[in-house]
Amino acid sequence: MDQTRSSHHDPYHDPYHEPVLRAEVVDLFAPVADGTIVDGTFGGGGHAMAILEAHPTAWVLGIDRDPDAVANAPSHRRLRVVRGNFADMASIVESVRSQEHEPPLPPVRGVLLDLGISSHQVDTARRGFSYHRTGPLDMRMGPDAEQDAARILAEADVDELTRIFRTYGEERFARRIAQAIVRARPLRDTTHLASVVAEAVPAPARRAAHPARRVFQAIRIAVNAELDALERGLDAGIDLLPEGGRIVVISYHSLEDRIVKTRFVAGARTCTCPPDLPVCACGATPELKILTKRAVRPSEAEIAANPRARSARLRAAEKLHAGATDPKETP
Template sequence: MSNQTYHIPVLYHETLEALQIKPGGVYVDCTFGGGGHSRGILAKLNENGKLIAFDQDADAQKNLPADKRVIFIPQNFAHLQRFLRLYKYPKVDGVLADLGVSSHQFDEGERGFSIRFDGPLDMRMDRRQETTAATVLANSSEKELTEIFSLYGEVSNSKTLAKHIVEHRSTSALTTIQSFKNMIAPAVKGNPNKYLAQVFQALRIQVNDELGVLKSLLEQLPEVLNNGGRAAIITFHSLEDRLVKNFFKQGSFEAEEEHPFFNSTKKSPFKIITKKPVLASEKELKENTRSRSAKLRVAELI
């Protein structure tokens, strides 16, 4: 399988440009995947440059280039700082994270990410972990399921859906995508494909703790970037984008209260490079439909 079919990197040129790559610098690709962005970074590095690539999905290792400038770490990027210290690169010049699920993960039916195929209700990016979509559906309370669907999928009738699952899960085998789709069919509202996509997104975010992992990455950035080093984060839904936007703006996740008499004492450690998120061009939208929800935000450590 070619790396291009494995995953077409989104906002490729925009991201590489935003990172302002120094030929002898050290860069981190937190989401190696098909290695598209990584190859772009390597092309701009000289023989002294270094690329540290993270990917918790074992399939991604097959795409590694034979290049001595690459250090591959088969772990979740939540452990960024720990592994950078371990490999004696505590400070780096740039960090990139493309938070989308790779095309490859969507296209492999047995991974359970896509509504297009039947397969196990899995959705784990890291198959070493125990929690799957099936275990989330089997073990969560009605209240927890309501919150998962409403918060992570913005599913319009989250409460009804959660109630339906809890009432029927003891009599339905919730092991495959098809069995789950059949079971929730009576609760589906509006366009079934859109509805199921939202439900699957919610489960995937929960299974992989995607927001927790993103928060952890953002909090480590001020510690691992050199002064003037840049972070480029590509998000695919509003929850992620909001976290990145707020963290770059104020160096924390708390939405600050506007106070009429006091100026905020909190100062962000970042200079925001992208006042508005960078979106895919018309050309890219035509070539890669998955780029339509991508948003790139870039900040520089000051």
């Protein structure tokens, strides 16, 4: 555990993590603030505390894969924080409910997912997330991840590494980087990996963002099976909501944002018949109403104050009726 953090920290002025689009998140949950908001990515609790402070009847159930986030959670009468993967939020909510005495958690009416990693995780060298800080090749968000970065980098062949960098990093020079990594084995640590990547890409590509940025993102996504967790978490979150419930998701790269947008659009479709059917046979009514026609982006002022907000995109949807048909299961 990080010894520099006191148990009485002020989440608004704590370097653990600066919440992105805080005011927008708080406002989006205003209509459901008489219920519990499941914050599936609790992190430093910045969003959670802002919700609790703005909405005196709201409760928050925080979930995080990282034991460090749970250990550092502030205490609040209307807050519960547990370790787990948001993909499993249905059973987590169930188990917290069964352990609750008085007063019980109000019904879940909101779900928040603020994806990726916290500033605290990136800035803690021993977690291995940063290409600027020397640390072990770990990158696990929590102990539930099946493998660490070192194992992938030591065991995957050139084709597998190329696939990871291309799919999860959208990296142009995926194969050259994969070949360089296999040649450089064994990789010692994060900065060794960063320098191998930097040397593998052509000189002009080194000038823009750090050349290792996409590779680190890709390895992190693979280590933590992040896209699979997101797909399952979206389904679980939408399922959990009653009519009028709201889901808010903040993503930080196009792969995540595409998954969120696709799921919301699927849920908002009125008809799920195959496009070649002349008339509608399913009679389906949409499960979701999209609240953000376009993704909401942070203002220039927010980006200036918190550069890590730059790539954030927020999408929100409202549940129209509970017990809707799963759009993926209809023919």
